[in-house]
Amino acid sequence: DAKTTQPPSMDCAEGRAANLPCNHSTISGNEYVYWYRQIHSQGPQYIIHGLKNNETNEMASLIITEDRKSSTLILPHATLRDTAVYYCIVSFRSGAGSYQLTFGKGTKLSVIP
Amino acid sequence: GAVVSQHPSWVICKSGTSVKIECRSLDFQATTMFWYRQFPKQSLMLMATSNEGSKATYEQGVEKDKFLINHASLTLSTLTVTSAHPEDSSFYICSVPLETQYFGPGTRLLVL
Numbered sequence: 001d002a003k004t005t006q007p008p009s010m011d012c013a014e015g016r017a018a019n020l021p022c023n024h025s026t027i028s029g030n031e032y033v034y035w036y037r038q039i040h041s042q043g044p045q046y047i048i049h050g051l052k053n054n055e056t057n058e059m060a061s062l063i064i065t066e067d068r069k070s071s072t073l074i075l076p077h078a079t080l081r082d083t084a085v086y087y088c089i090v091s092f093r094s095g096a097g098s099y100q101l102t103f104g105k106g107t108k109l110s111v112i113p
Numbered sequence: 114g115a116v117v118s119q120h121p122s123w124v125i126c127k128s129g130t131s132v133k134i135e136c137r138s139l140d141f142q143a144t145t146m147f148w149y150r151q152f153p154k155q156s157l158m159l160m161a162t163s164n165e166g167s168k169a170t171y172e173q174g175v176e177k178d179k180f181l182i183n184h185a186s187l188t189l190s191t192l193t194v195t196s197a198h199p200e201d202s203s204f205y206i207c208s209v210p211l212e213t214q215y216f217g218p219g220t221r222l223l224v225l
Contacts, residue, residue, distance in 0.1 A: 038157075042219065043208075043218050044206070049213060100147070103157040105156055106156065
């Protein structure tokens with residue numbers, strides 16, 4: 001799987017948009033970009049994923065550059081409960097969905113009141 | 114998405130004893146489950162892939178005789194830490210793959 005590079009930490013003011021960057025310059029054509037987050041002492045929580053196009057769901061938006069070498073996760077209105085470690089992962093998807101995820105160090109996002 | 118539970122949520126045991134951790138897929142039948150381990154202030158590391166009806170696949174450096182995995186049904190995988198030692202103290206997390214991976218809440222193990 002391609003490796004990713006994320007800043008180790010970021011701060012964001014409550015109510016503002018949080019923009020978390022991720023570099024994945026070695027991504028291959030059929031690898032997806034996944035974002036998960038882990039709140040302290042809990043299991044990781046799926047946020048969003050995409051292949052080429054930008055994606056949006058009830059939690060966040062994912063912006064993938066045209067060359068697919070980087071992406072940005074956007075939390076439109078950060079709350080204190082969004083304080084967590086955010087992981088950007090690139091991975092293949094098998095037909096059965098039994099793909100592996102390799103977690104890096106992620107970005108620790110602190111939402112400040 | 115899938116709802117995944119783990120039991121127990123935390124456990125303290127004496128060195129040399131064995132501990133069993135359960136991972137259940139509550140609303141989805143899973144032929145595959147993944148087991149991860151996370152040490153303090155570190156990221157998740159994949160330990161093994163649990164396969165229903167067949168042997169688990171272990172990642173390099175993970176002792177299969179120490180970390181016994183059984184996936185006897187489509188909704189239950191168990192991880193048994195045999196002859197636990199203090200260095201096995203960690204946060205153990207399972208996941209179920211669907212269109213994405215859904216993770217359990219984790220089990221915190223402390224070996225005294």
